[in-house]
Amino acid sequence: MKTNSSNPKEDIQAIREIMERSSKFLSLSGLSGVFAGVCALIGAAFAWLVVLGSGSVHYDEYLCSVGASPFNQIIINLGIDALIVLVAAILGAFYFSYRKAQKSAQKLWTSSTRRLLGHLFIPLVSGGIFVLILVFRNNIDLVASAMLIFYGLSLVNAGKFTLGEIHYLGLTEIALGILAGIFVHHGLLFWVLGFGVMHIIYGTVMYYRHER
Amino acid sequence: MKNPISNLQKVFESRIRLGIMSALMVNDTLDFNALKELLELTDGNLASHLKALEQQEIIVVSKQFVGRKPSTTYQATDLGKNLFRQHLAALEELIGNQ
Numbered sequence: 072m073k074t075n076s077s078n079p080k081e082d083i084q085a086i087r088e089i090m091e092r093s094s095k096f097l098s099l100s101g102l103s104g105v106f107a108g109v110c111a112l113i114g115a116a117f118a119w120l121v122v123l124g125s126g127s128v129h130y131d132e133y134l135c136s137v138g139a140s141p142f143n144q145i146i147i148n149l150g151i152d153a154l155i156v157l158v159a160a161i162l163g164a165f166y167f168s169y170r171k172a173q174k175s176a177q178k179l180w181t182s183s184t185r186r187l188l189g190h191l192f193i194p195l196v197s198g199g200i201f202v203l204i205l206v207f208r209n210n211i212d213l214v215a216s217a218m219l220i221f222y223g224l225s226l227v228n229a230g231k232f233t234l235g236e237i238h239y240l241g242l243t244e245i246a247l248g249i250l251a252g253i254f255v256h257h258g259l260l261f262w263v264l265g266f267g268v269m270h271i272i273y274g275t276v277m278y279y280r281h282e283r
Numbered sequence: 284m285k286n287p288i289s290n291l292q293k294v295f296e297s298r299i300r301l302g303i304m305s306a307l308m309v310n311d312t313l314d315f316n317a318l319k320e321l322l323e324l325t326d327g328n329l330a331s332h333l334k335a336l337e338q339q340e341i342i343v344v345s346k347q348f349v350g351r352k353p354s355t356t357y358q359a360t361d362l363g364k365n366l367f368r369q370h371l372a373a374l375e376e377l378i379g380n381q
Contacts, residue, residue, distance in 0.1 A: 079374040079377040082298070083378070085298060085301065085302065086302075086305040089305040089322070090306070090309045093313070
């Protein structure tokens with residue numbers, strides 16, 4: 072860093088760069104979005120082909136009719152499937168962001184990282200708990216919608232503290248979540264669009280915009 | 284027309300002080316280590332610039348304990364924010380005049 076300034080243009084550039092770097096988490100890699108999207112697609116394919124027998128059981132009607140206990144095998148299998156997807160996606164996000172941070176010689180764990188995670192996790196954890204409540208109360212048909220809407224709200228909330236695309240990804244997820252609530256029988260389809268396809272699209276855009 | 288240079292603040296001539304102030308304009312408070320990482324400075328260098336800003340009442344310092352560890356946080360004062368804005372406006376005017 073230069074000690075004394077003489078060039079007003081350089082000064083303003085330095086001000087802008089420090090303001091951005093000190094308030095936003097810029098190490099988020101588009102590749103983590105692509106990876107999360109691929110995990111979601113694999114997870115959904117597994118749910119569809121294996122757990123739900125290639126659609127021979129329509130997931131919401133079937134689950135509601137199996138009904139009495141929320142602890143039947145299908146729900147447990149779907150839950151495990153979803154959990155593996157979630158863990159893989161989070162590990163991928165950390166790995167690719169770590170790589171991006173290293174490449175640009177930035178630290179990964181900074182005050183802007185903590186602020187980003189705080190704003191991300193408050194709506195996300197509330198949504199997760201709400202989804203569990205839905206499962207335990209046997210309202211399976213609204214699970215996809217609730218997941219998408221709460222995830223979208225988390226992204227909009229966290230979007231102020233990272234790359235701008237996250238804000239728009241959040242809005243897209245909210246819209247898909249509302250549609251999933253209206254077209255309740257196509258929950259898995261909207262889930263695939265939101266968590267799979269949108270992650271891949273936005274991840275690719277972010278990669279080409281910020282990492283090339 | 285008034286000469287924009289008269290609005291340039293001498294205290295922000297140093298790029299380091301300009302950097303500290305830029306960070307404190309967009310963050311309510313920052314602690315010493317966050318500033319140090321952000322600006323990639325040594326302890327002594329950062330401390331001396333913070334002291335200068337504090338003496339001119341551009342920032343305020345508060346010390347508290349987090350558990351048992353002392354933590355020092357810095358915050359821009361209203362005066363500091365106004366001076367920074369004037370300085371920034373002057374810089375922009377200088378670019379516009381070129």
